[in-house]
Amino acid sequence: MPKPYPKEFRDDVVRVARNREPGQHLRQIAADFGISESCLTNWLRNADVEDGTKPGTTNEESRENRELRNRIRLLEQENEVLRRAAAYLSQANLPGKWALPS
Incomplete structure (x- = not known):
């Protein structure tokens, strides 16, 4: 180009x-x-x-939209990590195979 x-x-x-x-x-x-x-x-x-x-759409609006899309993508990734961590930690607190014998 x-x-x-x-x-x-x-x-x-x-x-x-x-x-x-x-x-x-x-x-x-x-x-x-x-x-x-x-x-x-x-x-x-x-x-x-x-x-x-x-x-x-002006150049400034295009730049702002691009930044906002990147921010949304990052927040969605962070949200997914937190969702998986919460699911993992909730499994660890359930009685079952990981529970210590009394």
């Missing part, structure tokens, strides 16, 4: 594309910066979401 463009570069390209003169096509702007038109279109769409002008 190619290395992503720096954020400053993407921001500059989006700014130029948003402030383009009437009649100037995105294809030409993308060619001037050496990127594909689809890449520029994606950058513009993502910038609109980040700015709140279009609905969607």
Whole structure:
């Protein structure tokens, strides 16, 4: 996978594309910066979401969701360990094969 463009570069390209003169096509702007038109279109769409002008999930929300999913996974694992420990300890306290003779 190619290395992503720096954020400053993407921001500059989006700014130029948003402030383009009437009649100037995105294809030409993308060619001037050496990127594909689809890449520029994606950058513009993502910038609109980040700015709140279009609905969607921002980068910050995506990062937070990823962290929360990881935290949930960890808590579920801890819960399973505690559940198994409780089951094991409750078996140890039952009278039966492990009980000491009186």
